[in-house]
Amino acid sequence: MILAQMTKEDLLGEIRSIIRETLKETTNESVAAKEWLTGPETQRILKISAVTLWKWDKKGITKPHTMNGNRKRYKKEEILQVIKKKNYPK
Numbered sequence: 001m002i003l004a005q006m007t008k009e010d011l012l013g014e015i016r017s018i019i020r021e022t023l024k025e026t027t028n029e030s031v032a033a034k035e036w037l038t039g040p041e042t043q044r045i046l047k048i049s050a051v052t053l054w055k056w057d058k059k060g061i062t063k064p065h066t067m068n069g070n071r072k073r074y075k076k077e078e079i080l081q082v083i084k085k086k087n088y089p090k
Contacts, residue, residue, distance in 0.1 A: 036065075036073040045079055 006014070037045070042062065043053050056062045057072075062082060064072040 035076050036067070037076050037079060039064075039072060039074075042074045042079055046082070 039050065039053060043050060046053070046062075048056070053062060057064050062074060063078055064074055067073050
């Protein structure tokens with residue numbers, strides 16, 4: 001891109017285009033990020049407390065994945081499978 005030959009309007013149009021593309025990419029990444037659930041999100045879906053989720057992690061009913069150090073996340077697909085199988089205590 002040669003800036004010396006661009007008008008102010010052309011430059012603004014180019015900047016807007018780049019911003020739109022960046023926002024699209026960010027939105028797509030956000031959707032992909034929702035494949036992972038936090039502890040509270042998992043608790044809401046399963047309708048259980050934090051203590052119960054911790055116990056289920058220990059029993060292997062749910063499987064936490066460690067990300068960014070010690071942050072636990074749960075794969076949404078795996079949590080939905082727990083519900084489908086009804087593989088959890090009442």
